[in-house]
Amino acid sequence: MSSSRERSPGPALGRKNRRNGVLFCLPWLIGLSVFLIYPLCAAFYYSLCDYSVLLPPVFIGFDNYFDLAKDPLFWKSLKNTAYFAAGSVSLGLVVSLGLALLLNSKVKALGLYRTIFFLPSLMPVVASSILWMWMYNGQSGLINTALRVLGIQGPAWLADPAWAKPAIVLMAVWGAGNAMVVYLAGLQDVPTSLYEAAIIDGAGFFQRLIHITLPMISPVIYFNVVLGVISGFQAFTQAFIMTGSTGAPERSTLFYVLNLYNVGFQDLRMGYASALAWVLFVIILLLTWAATKLSQRFVTYDR
């Protein structure tokens, strides 16, 4: 009698386990469906409608998507955003990886340096945007004052269409501390035995960097790049605070999400804004997919 009970838990217990499993997952499942899947589907439906939020949506088929293809602001904002994402991700990668490499060495007061470089990324974007607005002030800003000492007449950063976007990219690099910490963690995982072997073989710093460090932390780089691209395409706050909702000067800082915000929340064209949101979703999806494909060639998970 007792042996048969030990042999199999029986169908009753199996059902109970399944039920408990589902119950434990339920909070997450409900959250996912209510806060993610439903809005995603609803936004897709609204993207096929005239929808001002105030009145019930009117179905119009794919008109919003056709209008979008002809909308110069859509293309302009897409170009600006791609510029920002490419600039902030590549520059951010170099700076945060460089900092991580430096901070991975054995110097005095290492913890202090790490804290200092990490601090800016703790600052809310709104606060740092306002701070950088002062720094970028063409006449009395810190940056131009410093440049004047070097004998350089700096540009009117945020008022100059040629400099406004680079200025916002530079500001994004300032917040590279998050990525730096992730790189640091990755660097500390690289087995020292590999370096020791390489040193015995006579490899210099750059050889070690290219043949050991980068391959070993490639999953971390991949992770940071994907996250960077996603957040780069969602850039909004900096431009909204620093250059206003028109994306002045001359729309050089009109980012994709800023345009979406204008269309949706200022003009109440929620249907069109939903179409914009879906296109952005697909773009980010494609970029992530492309990064994954690329990573299969360059990222090493084997240790």
Place this chain on the structure above:
Amino acid sequence: MKGRPVPSVLTGVGAAALSVVVAWSLWALPGCSKSSPKQAPRHITYWEKWTGFEGEAMDAVIDDFNSREVAHAKTDPNYAPIEVEKVTISKIEQKLLIAIAGGNPPDLAGHYSFAVAAYADHGALTDLGPLLAKSGFDRSRYIDHYVELGEYRGKTWALPLVPASTALVYNKRLFKEAGLDAERPPSTIEEFDAYAEKLTRWEVTLPNGETHLESGYLPNVPTQRKRLVQAGFLPGEPSWWLYGWGDFFGGRLIDGPETISAANPANIRAFNWVASYSTKLGVDLVKRFRSGFGNSSSPKSAFLSGKVAMVLQGVWIHNYVEKYAPGLQWGAAPFPYPADHPELANTSHAEADVLMIPRGSPHPEEAFQFMQYASTQAVLEKLCLGQQKFTPLKNVSDEFWHAHPNPYIRLFRELGTSKNAVGIPQTGIWNEYKRELDNAVDLIQTLKQPPAVALSEVESKMQAALDRERKILARRAAQ
């Protein structure tokens, strides 16, 4: 007795609480007590956008109303007093729409007149027509322009509360320094331009490194040798009405509700005039000069810091001077008109704060009673004096003029009553149109596009947007 005894203090508190509840229910529930058959107050919520002294002026009006209601209820036991509660909301343009869309709007809202068209187009407002008719509303008590701001597509959606207008505001000290008569501001655009030249000053660096100050536009001094230290006029300061320069030349941004007229000849002329300042002063030199300015409502603003001598500003400039630049000697006059169009004298941008009842307001009747209260002369004068503006009514009491701290209040009011008082174009696509115009003015001021080209582009784009919006409205009406 099982368990621990209840401390006597707690029983005491419990008994006291119970007696309070009983007393309250006897007092508050109608029919429970014969001695005080009072009605429960009718509570209404009012969303306000102003904080600071403007908000306090509104508080005083609401307090008066609430105590008047309580007094009424005392004399008439069957009357349920209305109780207005003010809630201050930032970014009211968006939050109010979200609240209306969510089916949970306030009973009454204080908004800006420029929002009326878009709100009405989207069905966000209660048509005040029936309520006004029932109350015997006398439209002729109001200054025409301001009451029209609340009317759109043949219906009344909002009533003006606190109006405003704009005028030429100038720095008397800088006038005197430039040898100009501070009591005789320019009246035509041509005169204005001559004044602006005299009021413009540069720091010029000589080849030997010495610097000195010089007035005028100095076309012969190379750019690297001069730095702007004071401008007579910059069309971009303040940047609130960049779209509106056409008004002073007789241009209009819409021609009826269905036609965008951004590129009409008067507008092109106006923006050629705007561009002429960029040519005269130099785009980069102006950019550098302006980048040192603070926000228009701060001590570092172009006008308050004495960097720009003449600006287009609103009736609130008095408060700004008091707060940020006390002692600044300023004067105001109607903004100049082109000499060949004397009929355009007294042109002014005239907008108003308005009261509106959102669609779905739980108590529209009660909200309207407060609106009615806030449309009487005494109440409007109290409110508008508190906010240091003028009233939207034709009749003004002597006390109001005497008590008003702004020395130019009569001028600002006169501009509001002028036949050339212009409001923001009543079109549902105004937000989009304004962004497009702001961008065009940016291109015009940096001399990247000639005004005729920039404005034609705006016109064709916005006509398409207006047609699109009309199509949407038609489609909705067909459903």
